[in-house]
Amino acid sequence: MKISKxxxxxxxxxxxxxxxxxxxxxxxxxxxxxxxxxxxHDHVHWILSRPxxxxxxxxxxxxxxxxxxxxxxxxxxFSMDLVFNTLEEMITQVKPQAVAAFGSIYDHLSVVEAxxxxxxxxxxxxxxxxxxxxxxxxxxxxxxxxxxxxTNYETTWYASNHKVNEMVQSNKIGDLRKIVVHxxxxxxxxxxxxxxxxxxxxDPKLNGAGALTDFGCYGANLITWLTKGEKPEAVMALTQTxxxxxxxxxxxxxxxxxxxxxxxxxxxxxxxxPFSRKDMEVYGNTGYxxxxxxTDMRFRYKNDKSEQKERLKPLSNPYKDPFSLLVAVxxxxxxxxxHDLPALxxxxxxxxxxxxxxxxxxTGKWINLK
Numbered sequence: 001m002k003i004s005k006x007x008x009x010x011x012x013x014x015x016x017x018x019x020x021x022x023x024x025x026x027x028x029x030x031x032x033x034x035x036x037x038x039x040x041h042d043h044v045h046w047i048l049s050r051p052x053x054x055x056x057x058x059x060x061x062x063x064x065x066x067x068x069x070x071x072x073x074x075x076x077x078f079s080m081d082l083v084f085n086t087l088e089e090m091i092t093q094v095k096p097q098a099v100a101a102f103g104s105i106y107d108h109l110s111v112v113e114a115x116x117x118x119x120x121x122x123x124x125x126x127x128x129x130x131x132x133x134x135x136x137x138x139x140x141x142x143x144x145x146x147x148x149x150x151t152n153y154e155t156t157w158y159a160s161n162h163k164v165n166e167m168v169q170s171n172k173i174g175d176l177r178k179i180v181v182h183x184x185x186x187x188x189x190x191x192x193x194x195x196x197x198x199x200x201x202x203d204p205k206l207n208g209a210g211a212l213t214d215f216g217c218y219g220a221n222l223i224t225w226l227t228k229g230e231k232p233e234a235v236m237a238l239t240q241t242x243x244x245x246x247x248x249x250x251x252x253x254x255x256x257x258x259x260x261x262x263x264x265x266x267x268x269x270x271x272x273x274p275f276s277r278k279d280m281e282v283y284g285n286t287g288y289x290x291x292x293x294x295t296d297m298r299f300r301y302k303n304d305k306s307e308q309k310e311r312l313k314p315l316s317n318p319y320k321d322p323f324s325l326l327v328a329v330x331x332x333x334x335x336x337x338x339h340d341l342p343a344l345x346x347x348x349x350x351x352x353x354x355x356x357x358x359x360x361x362x363t364g365k366w367i368n369l370k
Contacts, residue, residue: 038103160291173284181219210250219267229339
């Protein structure tokens with residue numbers, strides 16, 4: 001599992017005063033009983049290939065596609081006794097404490113509908129939901145039944161992003177002026193994602209859009225974090241389909257502009273990059289910060305004669321792994337702030353930005369956010 005760093009500077013400072021053993025899997029604590037809802041999202045390899053750290057036990061897997069189940073069971077060696085046809089059946093028989101959703105984005109709502117009334121916490125893969133309608137229903141259920149509802153992104157675990165955030169919050173580059181986030185790859189078919197993943201990823205109903213949803217969410221999530229939850233005044237977006245023979249129903253290229261009172265956010269989401277990339281540029285009025293990948297960053301302050309480079313160590317538990325973090329949050333060892341990367345409020349705003357971007361691309365107009 002490839003991962004890296006996390007959350008607001010204040011939380012990190014607090015953790016320095018905690019006993020590390022209160023965070024990193026205590027042997028005396030029973031492992032979290034985790035259910036897996038769906039196998040069609042290729043990010044499910046993240047949990048299936050996770051080393052046994054003693055903090056999580058997969059107690060059930062829900063997947064009606066028998067061919068897909070057989071393929072993963074053969075590769076990872078899990079027992080077919082763990083597999084159920086429906087989420088309700090799994091919940092009744094094994095009573096998970098939390099469920100990680102690895103189906104389509106459209107399915108996230110039904111997972112929360114099944115889990116929340118029973119007090120079962122949920123973590124979904126990015127983004128939170130396909131629409132504000134779904135997102136609002138999910139939020140209402142999570143709050144009503146007092147469950148944690150987290151959203152996982154690969155870039156949440158990048159040490160470089162967390163160093164950038166620390167430097168922004170420490171006013172190292174002054175007032176923010178522009179944040180540019182690049183995310184994507186050559187295209188899902190081109191990089192060889194599974195046929196099950198490709199099927200819903202290129203369906204506008206099940207995924208919400210194409211590259212705009214798949215990779216636009218990363219930039220919206222990061223910018224919301226860096227601005228400590230500030231909502232943009234308006235959103236403008238341009239989407240195109242460069243390869244209609246491969247992606248006839250969805251966009252494969254999206255540029256989203258976020259307008260703030262004294263700053264701009266630019267999100268470049270693409271299934272047309274010549275290579276995979278997840279990097280970010282942050283400009284202030286006295287310097288800039290660039291995260292090139294999970295561990296490498298560059299920066300330059302106003303009076304510097306040249307750019308500086310730094311290679312960071314990967315994050316340590318529970319900040320290098322979404323499942324370790326899930327355990328820590330459920331056990332109240334970590335309290336998320338609203339603007340933190342996996343937090344519900346941050347990801348509600350992500351969905352609002354994506355929905356405005358789709359409307360802007362459709363109409364060619366700026367969409368004002370209330």
